[in-house]
Amino acid sequence: MTTHGELERVEPQAEAERGRPGGRTIAGVISRAAAAERILHAMELLPDARRRGVEPKRVSDELGFVLHARPWSETSLLVDAVTARFGRIFLIARGAQRPSSQMRGLLTPFHPLRLSWFGRNEAKVLARAEWMGDLTPPAGEALLSGFYVNELLLRLTVREDPIEGLLPAYVMALAGLSAEASADRQRALRRFEAELLRLSGWWPPATTGAPDPAGWVVRDGTLVGLAHASSEGVEPVYAPEDVEALLRLDFSSVRPLRTARDILREMINRHLGSKPLRSRRVLAELNRL
Numbered sequence: 113m114t115t116h117g118e119l120e121r122v123e124p125q126a127e128a129e130r131g132r133p134g135g136r137t138i139a140g141v142i143s144r145a146a147a148a149e150r151i152l153h154a155m156e157l158l159p160d161a162r163r164r165g166v167e168p169k170r171v172s173d174e175l176g177f178v179l180h181a182r183p184w185s186e187t188s189l190l191v192d193a194v195t196a197r198f199g200r201i202f203l204i205a206r207g208a209q210r211p212s213s214q215m216r217g218l219l220t221p222f223h224p225l226r227l228s229w230f231g232r233n234e235a236k237v238l239a240r241a242e243w244m245g246d247l248t249p250p251a252g253e254a255l256l257s258g259f260y261v262n263e264l265l266l267r268l269t270v271r272e273d274p275i276e277g278l279l280p281a282y283v284m285a286l287a288g289l290s291a292e293a294s295a296d297r298q299r300a301l302r303r304f305e306a307e308l309l310r311l312s313g314w315w316p317p318a319t320t321g322a323p324d325p326a327g328w329v330v331r332d333g334t335l336v337g338l339a340h341a342s343s344e345g346v347e348p349v350y351a352p353e354d355v356e357a358l359l360r361l362d363f364s365s366v367r368p369l370r371t372a373r374d375i376l377r378e379m380i381n382r383h384l385g386s387k388p389l390r391s392r393r394v395l396a397e398l399n400r401l
Contacts, residue, residue: 170230179262181219191219194265199274203238215241222249250289260391261285281307299363305376328355333382
């Protein structure tokens with residue numbers, strides 16, 4: 113069975129990969145961190161786009177990222193994007209695949225964009241897309257982790273729910289995938305998973321079954337303390353010190369990091385339902401080759 117750790121496992125890249133601009137060199141890591149800071153600063157400068165709960169008919173120069181795009185016709189695309197002020201939105205990019213379109217080649221994941229659209233229906237019409245910033249997208253096997261992050265947003269968020277802090281968490285996750293050490297990349301993913309659960313309202317205070325729990329289990333998407341470090345069911349039992357490290361987002365050592373992966377996967381699966389993540393299935397197929 114493929115574990116969650118296999119999904120985010122990123123092996124060292126070839127020397128050619130390390131040497132290219134924006135790769136996993138120290139300069140590449142610093143460059144991506146600086147780009148992330150510029151994007152976060154640009155978010156802070158955005159004005160309040162909603163007034164009295166009314167959705168604006170036209171939106172200009174909204175900072176966002178494409179999560180997924182698929183053909184709608186020979187020349188058009190259907191696009192899911194995550195934005196700074198409007199959350200996840202659904203866009204119709206008419207003519208985006210025409211050779212003469214200024215949007216051709218822009219509507220791909222992991223690239224920061226300024227998006228302009230119009231319409232008040234669920235499907236907005238994309239009027240313009242402009243490249244902004246130089247946040248280098250994930251490369252190599254780290255790309256699978258990037259698609260995993262995108263799929264989590266597609267599956268665990270609701271369209272047009274303007275969750276404050278969602279896009280900054282996403283930008284920091286992408287920046288974290290530039291880390292050279294596999295453990296550092298996994299820490300970035302664990303922080304994103306925890307933050308997504310928290311922002312979605314699925315990170316309630318842990319409930320205890322005893323004043324000083326001897327162990328913890330995940331039930332109904334939350335952590336429950338046990339009076340004894342054993343469970344009558346089949347769910348795994350987690351050590352108190354590892355759960356405390358997760359709640360502090362302290363992944364400084366190997367065991368709490370591994371335990372956090374398992375706990376967060378349990379919690380996320382509770383909200384995914386019966387449909388598995390496609391990115392996990394793709395990685396499982398690759399591992400069988």
